[in-house]
Amino acid sequence: MIVTLIGIFLLGILVIAALIVESGRWNSKDIAVLSVLTSFAVLGRLPFAAIPGFQFTTFFVIISGLHLGSRAGMSCGFAAALVTNFFLGHGPWTPWQMIAWGCCGLLAGVFKKLIPSPTRWGMAFLGVACAFFAALLLNFYSWLFYYSPLSLQTFIAANILSFPYDAAHAITNAVLLFTLAPSILRLLENFSQKK
Numbered sequence: 001m002i003v004t005l006i007g008i009f010l011l012g013i014l015v016i017a018a019l020i021v022e023s024g025r026w027n028s029k030d031i032a033v034l035s036v037l038t039s040f041a042v043l044g045r046l047p048f049a050a051i052p053g054f055q056f057t058t059f060f061v062i063i064s065g066l067h068l069g070s071r072a073g074m075s076c077g078f079a080a081a082l083v084t085n086f087f088l089g090h091g092p093w094t095p096w097q098m099i100a101w102g103c104c105g106l107l108a109g110v111f112k113k114l115i116p117s118p119t120r121w122g123m124a125f126l127g128v129a130c131a132f133f134a135a136l137l138l139n140f141y142s143w144l145f146y147y148s149p150l151s152l153q154t155f156i157a158a159n160i161l162s163f164p165y166d167a168a169h170a171i172t173n174a175v176l177l178f179t180l181a182p183s184i185l186r187l188l189e190n191f192s193q194k195k
Contacts, residue, residue, distance in 0.1 A: 065108025073105020
């Protein structure tokens with residue numbers, strides 16, 4: 001019963017998020033940039049799927065949110081999870097991954113609104129925060145579907161067991177954002193300003 005209710009709740013979140021993504025206008029240049037970033041987000045997951053916690057998907061989702069805003073970041077996150085799972089396998093985890101990565105893009109857009117010129121360290125912190133936020137959502141999914149009984153102790157156990165992988169994800173994000181994000185964002189900004 002509880003799993004059905006959570007499934008309905010999750011479906012509602014995806015519908016609301018899709019409506020947000022579809023609201024407003026997109027210009028052709030932003031669509032082109034978002035398409036490229038989403039392609040990189042997809043390609044950043046597939047070759048490294050065998051290495052838990054190590055992938056470039058979150059990095060490109062965050063870049064799309066920082067450059068184009070929350071709506072684009074959400075779109076990139078949703079699409080990256082959906083498309084990569086055509087290769088890696090769909091299941092009840094797919095909507096959770098879509099929401100987790102979509103939230104990373106959303107948070108990146110909000111972060112950029114609050115701090116218009118973020119430093120390298122600020123972006124590295126954002127990468128760590130996004131990794132652990134996404135991990136919390138995905139650990140909740142694992143706990144709900146694979147642990148018994150559903151209790152605070154088993155939820156804590158789920159988070160402890162996944163911590164090494166979550167930490168690897170956070171470190172990967174932080175290093176990539178610290179080293180590459182300023183150059184990539186500058187390049188994207190230059191492209192956006194060209195007529």
